[in-house]
Amino acid sequence: MTSNREIHLASRPIGWPTDDNFRLVETEVPTPGPGQIVVRNQYMSVDPYMRGRMNDVKSYVAPFALDAPLDGAAIGEVVASEAANIAVGTTVLHGLGWREYAVLDATAARPVDPNVAPASAYLSVLGMTGLTAYAGLLEVAAMKPGETVFVSAAAGAVGSLVGQIAKLKGAGRVVGSAGSPAKVERLRALGFDAAFDYHDGPVRDSLRAAAPDGVDVYFDNVGGDHLEAAISVMNLHGRAAICGMIAQYNATEPPAAPRNLALVIGKRLTLRGFLVNDHNDVRSAFVSDVAGWLREGTLSYDETIVDGIENAPSAFLGVLRGDNLGKMLVRV
Amino acid sequence: MTSNREIHLASRPIGWPTDDNFRLVETEVPTPGPGQIVVRNQYMSVDPYMRGRMNDVKSYVAPFALDAPLDGAAIGEVVASEAANIAVGTTVLHGLGWREYAVLDATAARPVDPNVAPASAYLSVLGMTGLTAYAGLLEVAAMKPGETVFVSAAAGAVGSLVGQIAKLKGAGRVVGSAGSPAKVERLRALGFDAAFDYHDGPVRDSLRAAAPDGVDVYFDNVGGDHLEAAISVMNLHGRAAICGMIAQYNATEPPAAPRNLALVIGKRLTLRGFLVNDHNDVRSAFVSDVAGWLREGTLSYDETIVDGIENAPSAFLGVLRGDNLGKMLVRV
Missing domain, CATH: 3.90.180.10 (Medium-chain alcohol dehydrogenases, catalytic domain)
Incomplete structure (x- = not known):
């Protein structure tokens, strides 16, 4: 045995x-x-x-x-x-x-x-990871064609799908952040319009340079300085889908911030946390879209x-x- | 002249x-x-x-x-x-x-x-102040009958209307925070189910005692420790309408709170900033409701x-x- x-x-x-x-x-x-x-x-x-x-x-x-x-x-x-x-x-x-x-x-x-x-x-791509990306972007943040999307941890499992799905669904501009030059390179190959290594300087400065017309949708996998930067750069009526906050999972002190949260008022921002299990209603659309993209070869994982x-x-x-x-x- | x-x-x-x-x-x-x-x-x-x-x-x-x-x-x-x-x-x-x-x-x-x-x-009551309370509670936070509502700065112009409108629209429980015993007394007279002086201890403890079954809707006029407390005590799928953050208007350092923002994920919370000028679509419903309540004597200001x-x-x-x-x- x-x-x-x-x-x-x-x-x-x-x-x-x-x-x-x-x-x-x-x-x-x-x-x-x-x-x-x-x-x-x-x-x-x-x-x-x-x-x-x-x-x-x-x-x-x-x-x-x-x-x-x-x-x-x-x-x-x-x-x-x-x-x-x-x-x-x-x-x-x-x-x-x-x-x-x-x-x-x-x-x-x-x-x-x-x-x-x-x-x-x-x-x-065909499981929870893919559905998280799909539902968070299209349902929770309600991305519309032409909008600018920012996703953090963009070379990760969820983030890399978020950026590609955004492009496939007509986003005007897709920006990703990641933690190494190789990952940034990979994001460009995946079709991101701009990508930056968050080690290269304050996230807010990098994001502002990568999204000169502001951000309409932020898909948050990181929290902390990334969320703070997104709030600073977001346009009026922007929406953030809060999927994860990996920056603080191992923190032993409660994180400060985002210190600019008051901006949500004047900019009329919406920050919305979500879990994938609440979004089974989009599963059939998700499976149909993703299967099609995989067949066409337009979605990589x-x-x-x-x-x-x-x-x-x-x-x-x-x-x-x-x-x-x-x-x-x-x-x- | x-x-x-x-x-x-x-x-x-x-x-x-x-x-x-x-x-x-x-x-x-x-x-x-x-x-x-x-x-x-x-x-x-x-x-x-x-x-x-x-x-x-x-x-x-x-x-x-x-x-x-x-x-x-x-x-x-x-x-x-x-x-x-x-x-x-x-x-x-x-x-x-x-x-x-x-x-x-x-x-x-x-x-x-x-x-x-x-x-x-x-x-x-008939102006921007009243419309702010009405639209924030009913449109932005989408309060439903039976829900528990918490409003901070509840003895202020907007807050006192939020609490009363919540009751008039069928809230199950309405809790307010204020800054003096006299104000707390006034909130009780206005029909709040519970009210506390935020000087009396950590806001989270006072709120938890006042809302033992949690909070579904938070109307934020204060930010800081009040928003942090609300996030802690909010129920699944809770909504916060962010109207003001008076706690930090005079701050010279960026505020530390809310340090528990990651809870928005597991609880699937929505935090939404708003300005009254975006909500003229509810103005006629607002005028009709408020005029009726003033005639009946069910709304005080x-x-x-x-x-x-x-x-x-x-x-x-x-x-x-x-x-x-x-x-x-x-x-x-």
């Missing part, structure tokens, strides 16, 4: 996580109960929002438990089934990543067709793949540091 | 304004040109937003000029007219307060009927009246300090 390895949360990080916060645990491959399946995971998603669940605070999802496996989106092949409607060999999407073998109720798994798109795409479940903690630290281009995945 | 007195901006305040920033200037009563009228002002409005116009910064309205009269909403009687459609003796609402006599194009004045309501009411144009600067300092109950007016 093969063994199963999984990653447990050994302790709650204070500030930046370290390897000590995680533990690789060897267990037995689980056996399915009635109505259950066992999935051998192929890929798991590593996402910045998981950092919040490592804190023991009330939030929109329960915190991870100590001394138990972490979880998150994953895709894999069914290797044992006690469920009538899911056969061994089916590829399924589910929520129990951070382990080699997952046992779960068949109702909690969604079969996908690995011949339509590579399995990993269901965790990125980058993946940064780390091999081996034992390296999942360092992949997670990497996504917090911004080591990834596009979606950070672990090939289990 | 009678003389005319007006208040000039002598210098731009740094931090809190002082008497030295203002100058009382004696001039001649102006003579109307073709199409113009001369108005003897009876009341002028003194509003916190005027502080922003004393700074030399680009904003939604031009800054006040130095060594020239300030301006703002006023009501008075036409004493000379070179305009065919406005007769001497008409009561008009216009934008040239801070002076005893104003000369202006007749097209910039709106005749009102002083028999329908006292002249001063056109500067408060407080006024704090200071006599004499020479006391307008101290009335303005008073409104920044919160000396007023309801609308701060100068009887010219």
Whole structure:
């Protein structure tokens, strides 16, 4: 019998996580109960929002438990089934990543067709990541053709899709910020009209130079100085879709700012936080649009793949540091 | 010939304004040109937003000029007219307060009927103040019956109307904050379900006690710790209408709060700044509702009246300090 390895949360990080916060645990491959399946995971998603669940605070999802496996989106092949409607060999999407073998109720798994798109795409462009970009830009911020869009962490999984979808939906100008010259180069290749490295100077100055006519829509993945800069540069009636604030996930002090928040009054700005699970109403439009763009070859998606479940903690630290281009995945 | 007195901006305040920033200037009563009228002002409005116009910064309205009269909403009687459609003796609402006599194009004045309501009411409950409360609560924050509403600076001109309108429109619970025991007492008399003095402890603690089931709509007149407290206590899908941030109008350092802005994501909050001039589409509903409530006696409005144009600067300092109950007016 093969063994199963999984990653447990050994302790709650204070500030930046370290390897000590995680533990690789060897267990037995689980056996399915009635109505259950066992999935051998192929890929798991590593996402910045998981950092919040490592804190023991009330939030929109329960915190991870100590001394138990972490979880998150994953895709894999069914290797044992006690469920009538899911056969061994089916590829399924589910929520129990951070382990080699997952046992779960068949109702909690969604079969996908690995011949339509590579399995990993269901965790990125065709999955929650893609829907987050699509719904945040088009529903939450209600981008209109001709507008100028700014997206932060633009070389990340969500950001790179936001910028491309904006162009495909008729944005007048798309500006992205990222954390290295290589990423900035990649944004230009993806069709961004302007891109800057936020290390090169105050974000506000870089943004103003990149968007001389101001910003109508800001898609926020960073918070902090990026949100403050966006508020400064936004035009009247601008809208910000607040998706993430990675700048402060590891902060031990509450962040100041944005110190110019009073500008929302005179500029009549709207700042709106959102979670993708509220936007299933646009899922069919999303799937249809994205499938079309992928067929045409007008939408690209980058993946940064780390091999081996034992390296999942360092992949997670990497996504917090911004080591990834596009979606950070672990090939289990 | 009678003389005319007006208040000039002598210098731009740094931090809190002082008497030295203002100058009382004696001039001649102006003579109307073709199409113009001369108005003897009876009341002028003194509003916190005027502080922003004393700074030399680009904003939604031009800054006040130095060594020239300030301006703002006023009501008075036409004493000379070179305009065919406005007769001497008409009561008009216009934008040239801070002076005893104003000369202006007749097209910039709106005749009102002083028999329908006292002249001063056109500067408060029936004017921009009332429309600000009405549109901010019902349009910008889209309050629904049964919801819990929190309004800061609740004993002020706008805040006291927000709370009452919320109750009249079916709010489940209305909570107000104010700066003195007398004001808190007044809020209870106006029908607020709960009210607290923000000096009594951290705003968040007071708000949580006053709104144990959370807040759905926050009408912000204060910013800073009040906005931070509201974000903490707001329920999922809560909306904040950002009308003013009086806590920081005189600040010389950028404010630190709200430090918990990341909560907008998980709670899916919307923060929306607004100006009343964008909401003329609800003016007729507003006039009809407010006139009805005033007739029924279900809506009260407080006024704090200071006599004499020479006391307008101290009335303005008073409104920044919160000396007023309801609308701060100068009887010219």
